[in-house]
Each structure stands twice: as C-alpha cells, then as structure tokens.
Amino acid sequence: MNNNHLEKQIRELGKANIQELPPLLRSRQDSIYASLATIVQDPVEKEKKKRIYPKIAAAVSVAIVLSVMLTAVYPPALANALKQLPWIGGIFERADDIGLQAAQRLGLITRPNSSDTHEGITLSAEEAVFDGNRLAFSVKREGDELEGKLAGVTIGEDGKPFLAKGAITSAEVLIDGSSLEEFSDGHWEAVPFLTWTEGKEQSTAIFELVDSSNLGITKPFPDQFVLTVTLHLNGIDTPYVLEIPARKVTENSIAVPDIRAQAQGWSLTLQKLEYSPLTTRLLLNIEQETDGDHTDFNTLGFEVKDEQGLVLKNISQKALLSSNRSQDVNLLIEPFEKYPNMLTIRGYLYEFEDSKSKSGAFKADSSGNPVKHYIDGLEINVLVK
DSSP states (O other): OOHHHHHHHHHHHHHHTOOOOOOOHHHHHHHHHHHHTTOOOOOOOOOOTTOOSOOOOOOHHHHHHHHHHHHHHSOHHHHHHHTTSTTTOOTTTTSSOHHHHHHHHTTOOBOOOEEEEETTEEEEEEEEEEOSSEEEEEEEEEOTTOOSOSSSOEEOTTSOEEOOTTOEEEEEEEETTEEGGGGTTTOGGGOOOEEEEEOSSTTEEEEEEEOOGGGSSSOOOOSEEEEEEEEEETTOSSOEEEEEEEEOOOOOEEEOOOEEEEETTEEEEEEEEEEOSSOEEEEEEEEESSSOOGGGGGGEEEEEEETTOOBOOEEEEEEEESSSSEEEEEEEEOOOSSOOSEEEEEEEEEOBSSTTOSSSOBOBOTTSOBOEEEEEEEEEEEEOO
16 A cells, blocks of 8 residues: 555545534434445355354454554554544443444444534544444544543542543433333333443444344334434533444344253253344253242343353343243343354353342452353253254
8 A cells, every 4th residue: 555545545534524413313314224224344255044144254364464554654644544444443442341342343333423522521422333233333522621531430540430520420312302111012121221331442332233033022123224313421511412323234143953962950942042242142041850940031041152162251131931930031242252163051050149139249260250151061052053
C-alpha cells in the first residue's frame, strides 16, 4: 500500500465519521431500513447443515505486524486514525470475546453511524453485529474532563469505588418501537434484557441483547430491525438516544441431537445445538427425577468444553420452569476458536456463602471465582460431524 493510497483512505474515513444528532425515531425509521439494504459486507460462505463448527482462518498476526509497521512510519495522529479502519482495529477486536473478534475478522460488523451529544459529552455507536441469537454493539464516549469509566464503577485514589460523571446508570431499549415485554408473552422471567460491560478503554462499552425464543414462550427477534437505545449517564440530565440498525448476517448451523444423561436424581437433555461464528447456543432441559428441593434450580450451572479441555465462556443463561420438576435452559456461550471433534456438557451446583441458606451470595474460592460442585455423571458428550 503506497502513502497516497493510505492517506486517501484516511480522508475517506474522516468523512465517514462526520455524524449528526439523530432526529426522532419515527422520522428516521424509513431511512434506517433503506440503509440496511445498502450496507457493504464481506461475503460469508454458507455452512453445510451437518457441519456444526466451521473453520475460521485467523489473520490477527498479519494485522498486528501491519499495525506496528504503520505506526513506525506514520505520525501518532495518523496511526490513531488507522485504528478506525475495520481491518486494523476496533472495540470488538480488542474485546475479550472470541465471537466478537471473529465477527471483526470476517467482516460481519456494521457501522450504525448514530450519536448524541449533551453538555459537551458525546456518545456514539461504533460497531454492531447480529447473528439471530445475540445483538452486540459498541459505544464510545467523548468529552472533556471525563476521567472515570463509561461502564461500571471507577476506583478512586483512596481505593474506594465510585460512579464517575458520565458513567452509565441505566438503559431502556425498543425493537422497532416495541418494548421487550412484548416479546415475552406476559412471562416476565423470559423478558430479554440488555447488558453491558466495559471495553478495553474506559471510555468504551459493549452492549448485548440475547434472544430467548429457544424457551418456546417468547417471540424470536426479527431478522432485521432497528434497536432504539436510551442511555442515562451519571451527572447528565438529558438521556442519550442511539439507533442501532440490526440485520442477521450469518447462516447458522443447527443440530437436534436429543441426547440424555442421568445421574444423582437429575436428568439432563440436550435438545438443540446452534452455531454461528459469533455464538454457540444450546437448549437444555434439566429435570429432578423425584420431588426434591426445587430451590436447587437456582444454583444450577453448565459448562461446555472440547476434547482438549478448553472451556467456553458463558455469555448468557436464561431458564424457565417447564413443570414443577423440570426447567428449560437457553445457554449462550462463545464459539470455539478451533474446530472440535467433540463437545462435553457438564452440570454443576453453586454453593452459597451461608451453607444453611438457599439464597444470597455464592461462596467464592481464593481467586474470587464461585465454588462449583460438579454433579458426578451428569455429563453429555456430543460428536461434532
């Protein structure tokens, strides 16, 4: 790449990042839908129905080497601008999330081009990706004299946590103008909810909204919609409104293995397995074979790993009682980095800090992680074809 060509890309990037404040939702709905059809993306190869885990070619090392070379040749201002190019870096690429990193590499992300400014502080939606199971999008905050985190508490010089000015305090979302309650058919426990975590930089955050329709009582998210997000920041009176165009960009592989395991009075069934480059999704049913202590459902957790022992990080676990003794579980986890030959699903129980209690805080080990008691024999092995 010569200097003239590179500088031309930077100029074009600068033009693309010029943003205006979003008008009201109703007046923009039609124009946003029109833009969805024109989003340019890298083509994604369709997966075969029987193959659950695709092979994803990694190009991270090339991007790192190129980034180092360009930083050495060009001044810091230009190097920082280069990081805005999708093939060099981004909030998703720097996230501790295999699926979001894969979405970046495969060219699946889109640029919402939505921002809002109040009292000298601007929030802008930077990236978004949707695979039908989870919608993820990143937000960046810009403004003067903002030293605290956008997401979560900041630790002060005295070692005490506090909520800094400009930190997120709450959020509400609409899908095509409808509340999330309309997707739950009156079951409050199945209502999808928006979560957020801090990015690698304290001025960034990553949001996620997970579809719960696997549980059978909620409506699935549309393949294409507009998510309206209202964010409240600490110390800022006026809420921020961002609009995130979402469109399913993956062809997911689905298997219905219907495999069952029984142990120690529990019965675990894997009813459905769905995979995309962004997520792995499982529908499980867990049942107590006798009328035992139903509060044990509140401490149930599940672990998924490959034959090498690599454990996937849980993204979301939502459960719904299907009877007095059984529970359906919609489990969303990260995808595998490498194609596995076998998956292993294990059930475990958390332990409460107060061993005599059936509620409260979970007991933690010396590293701060919750103590897990694996249910011996409650394990399902799935061959990946």
